[in-house]
Amino acid sequence: MRKVRTFIIISLIFCASIAAADEYIIQEGDTLWGISESHYNDTFLWPKLWKFNPHIENPDLIYPGTKISIPTKEELLGQAVTVPVVETEQPPVITPQVPVVEPTVEIPVEKPKPPKKFLIGKNVYNSLGWISAEKPGIGQIIASPTERNIFGSNDIVYLKADKDLISGDKFLTVRTIKKVKHPKTGKSMGYQIRVTGIVEVIGKDSGTPKSKVEYAFEDINIGDRIIALRETDPPLAPDVPRTPDIHGYIVESYMNDSITSAYKLIYLDKGLVDGLEAGDIFSLFSEEPVMHTMHTIGTMQIVSLQPATSTAIVLDSTKEITVGDMWGKKE
DSSP states (O other): OOEEEEOOEEEOOHHHHGGGOEEEEOOTTOOHHHHHHHHHSOGGGHHHHHHHOTTOSOTTOOOTTOEEEEOOHHHHHTOEEEOOOEEEEOOOOOOOOOOOOOOOOOOOOOOOOOOOOBSSOHHHHHTOOEEESSOOOSEEEEEOTTOOSEEOTTOEEEEEESSOOOTTOEEEEEEEEEEEEOTTTOOEEEEEEEEEEEEEEEEEETTEEEEEEEEESSOEETTOEEEEOOOOOOOBOOSSOOOOSOOEEEEEETTOOSEEOTTOEEEESOOGGGTOOTTOEEEEEOSSOBTTBOOEEEEEEEEEEOSSOEEEEEEEESSOEETTOEEEOOO
16 A cells, blocks of 8 residues: 655634634623733734624623633735645555436525624614603612612512513613713703613512523613513614615714714614615715815714614724714715
8 A cells, every 4th residue: 555645724713713712701891902912912803803703792892701712923924834744654445336226306506695784683682772752661670689779681670560471571781871862952862771681570579570691792780771672683784784865963872981983872853754774874974074075084883763863883094083073975
């Protein structure tokens, strides 16, 4: 038997590198930017770290307790390695006996439909928040068996509501953050509503509805209001996003900071009645024009709509984006 020397070069790819990766648990205040700096001494590797952890739906929304994989820098960059020489023996050549098969009628197989592509993940969609003309809610969190005031996933809380609650009912827990005024006109836009989590009614204690925290987007507090959770899918991503001739202003940011950047959520002063649709993409413009023309500083995409307002995610930016900056169709 003759021996064949085979050299095998294998390129390490994303899926193969996960098994060798270290594990890290997200701490309070962590960001993928900061984790990339501390582990790789390179903040600009955070997008690759995000792609290495596909269970993180939104890189701007990472929560304490979440486990992520930290590969080596070589694995993260997808560098190739050479596997040692492998000696193999060439097996004897055997001519198989091919049986005679009568021709058969081919039955056409229906091709599977391509999977739906959503704009964002369902948990992120449920956590977006919005601007409301009134403070919403049919009840609130009033207590817990442990007498704590702050809760997270899997904790038990007691509810008080304006109607009878039954086991299996699911609710968003929401908090009124602030009154929102238009940054240019000063007109009241309503209240910023932030979603803190999802709870499910599991029974009653002495007649008081008891629920379990199914998911906490941030700390859930006593006094947080509850509204019915609508089991709807996020909007589908359009094949060709529109850019209608509509413009307006950024009126608030998700975390109420004056500066936003890529993957941050922002609230706008236009909505369904103005002709916006989920998936629409617009340019962002600096408040100060350059050479008498509006200066483009980024792009955004509409992900959720209210009648007169909407929520968008910043896709990219070339500089700081602030409340009061304009958005619209690039001329």
